[in-house]
Amino acid sequence: MKSIFKPLAFFSLFFLGISSLGFAQKSLQEIAELNDKKWDKLVKNYRNYSNSIDQLQGLLNVELLAEENLPNPKKIGVLSMQVWDYSVTNSSKVAQTTVYQKNFLTPEGSNLVADHFLESILPIFQDQFQAKGIALVEPSEFLTDEEKRKIYEEGGSRIETSGLVKTLGSITSFLYNSKMGEGSVAASGYEFYPISVVNMSTDFKAPATLGLLVEDLDLDAVLILSVGVSLVKNGRTMVLHKIEAAIVGPIDDDQSKEYKGRIGAGMMNMYRDGLNYSSVMLEVEPFEVAKINKSEGAIEEWQLDGLDVVSKRMAADLIRGMEKFIALDKSKD
Numbered sequence: 001m002k003s004i005f006k007p008l009a010f011f012s013l014f015f016l017g018i019s020s021l022g023f024a025q026k027s028l029q030e031i032a033e034l035n036d037k038k039w040d041k042l043v044k045n046y047r048n049y050s051n052s053i054d055q056l057q058g059l060l061n062v063e064l065l066a067e068e069n070l071p072n073p074k075k076i077g078v079l080s081m082q083v084w085d086y087s088v089t090n091s092s093k094v095a096q097t098t099v100y101q102k103n104f105l106t107p108e109g110s111n112l113v114a115d116h117f118l119e120s121i122l123p124i125f126q127d128q129f130q131a132k133g134i135a136l137v138e139p140s141e142f143l144t145d146e147e148k149r150k151i152y153e154e155g156g157s158r159i160e161t162s163g164l165v166k167t168l169g170s171i172t173s174f175l176y177n178s179k180m181g182e183g184s185v186a187a188s189g190y191e192f193y194p195i196s197v198v199n200m201s202t203d204f205k206a207p208a209t210l211g212l213l214v215e216d217l218d219l220d221a222v223l224i225l226s227v228g229v230s231l232v233k234n235g236r237t238m239v240l241h242k243i244e245a246a247i248v249g250p251i252d253d254d255q256s257k258e259y260k261g262r263i264g265a266g267m268m269n270m271y272r273d274g275l276n277y278s279s280v281m282l283e284v285e286p287f288e289v290a291k292i293n294k295s296e297g298a299i300e301e302w303q304l305d306g307l308d309v310v311s312k313r314m315a316a317d318l319i320r321g322m323e324k325f326i327a328l329d330k331s332k333d
Contacts, residue, residue: 021119024285025137028240029281029306032313041315044281046103046321047332050201052275059271064259065162065291069252071277071326075135076247077142079182079210083110083119084196084229090165102235109297114187115291117227120304124246125223128315136223139189148217156326158194197224197244201279211250211274221249221277230286235294243310245318246279247327276320281312288311 025031031042040047059065126136143149148304186192199206214222228241253272293300324331 004140013255014320023124023288026287027306028289028304031284032306032309035112038305042284043314043317044280044283046277046278046280046324049279049281051233051276051321051325052207052271053325053328053330055204055271055275056251056325058268058330059253062259062268063270064253064257064268065251065328066254069274070328071100071221071249071251072278073134073247073249073322075137075142075219076129076221076223076249077214077219078122078138078190078219079135079224080190080193080221081122081225082190082192082227083117083185084189084226084228084241085110086228110185111188113229114185114190114227116299116302117243118225120307121225121243124192124308124311124317125225125318128312128319132318137219139191143221150215151213153191156191156195158209159193159195160205160209160211161195161199161203166187170262193224197226197246197279197281199246200224200246200248200276201281204267206275207248207276208270214248215250215276220247221247223247229289231292232286237288237290238290238291238299240284241286242281242283243314244279245314247277247318249277250274250276255324275325277320277325280317280321283309284316 025034025042030177031039034042051121056065056070060067122136122138129136139152145151177220195206195210200210214220224244225241226244226248228243229238230241231237232239251274258266260270264269289303290299291301291303292298
């Protein structure tokens with residue numbers, strides 16, 4: 001008898017693919033209206049993603065950190081609000097010639113997009129943090145002298161990562177040469193720090209080097225906000241890929257103690273410099289968030305209904321994750 005396994009397997013995979021596409025959210029409003037269970041399936045947060053509680057506990061266990069010196073940030077600087085351009089170069093054949101069409105955001109366009117998202121997201125984050133007695137301050141507020149301004153402006157060159165990418169220059173080259181577009185910039189008044197929330201959440205060296213920078217800026221921690229977008233339909237439509245946020249800060253360790261000559265000593269000493277306190281990542285099948293008038297080079301219509309609720313829920317997850325980090329609490333409630 002002829003086997004029907006392969007046809008059935010194909011049908012099952014095909015059906016699953018269609019089903020997953022059918023349930024993909026098509027607007028921020030749909031995401032805003034998700035119940036908590038579906039929200040947690042879509043959003044990476046303290047309930048389902050990596051955290052730094054074990055690293056913090058490890059510092060306590062080897063007495064490099066005293067319990068009374070556990071992080072408890074009250075003044076968090078907004079390090080950067082940046083737009084990552086995921087646009088791609090399309091090619092087509094005309095006769096014997098390959099024609100390339102670039103639909104990247106211009107730096108000016110990305111700046112406008114970053115400003116708009118910042119104006120929409122940051123006030124909601126500030127309200128949520130203020131309710132917990134935490135001030136979220138912008139560069140215009142925490143860069144109180146020329147020394148701090150220079151530290152902030154040059155800070156990107158101090159950030160390092162472990163593994164594939166070693167320095168900021170390597171990160172920039174790696175991202176731009178792979179899938180990032182040309183219009184990746186920060187909002188007005190902010191420096192562009194080409195470090196992703198994923199780097200901060202999964203790498204040990206990036207938050208360590210950033211933690212030292214935070215100390216030099218006289219902040220308790222910093223917030224990184226980023227939005228991933230791209231242009232489609234011949235540059236007439238902008239779609240959303242992701243919204244991410246992370247809180248990274250220093251560790252008030254006992255600097256009089258050395259820790260060496262043991263397995264993992266290098267990583268443990270990195271943890272002493274800084275850790276990722278909390279992160280939240282919303283990644284979606286790209287959907288439209290703006291119509292663009294190409295002839296005028298301007299946004300014709302924003303489609304951001306629901307962003308306020310999404311921002312509020314992301315801020316709540318970020319704060320709760322930080323509270324659990326501070327309390328060394330691994331529970332998922």
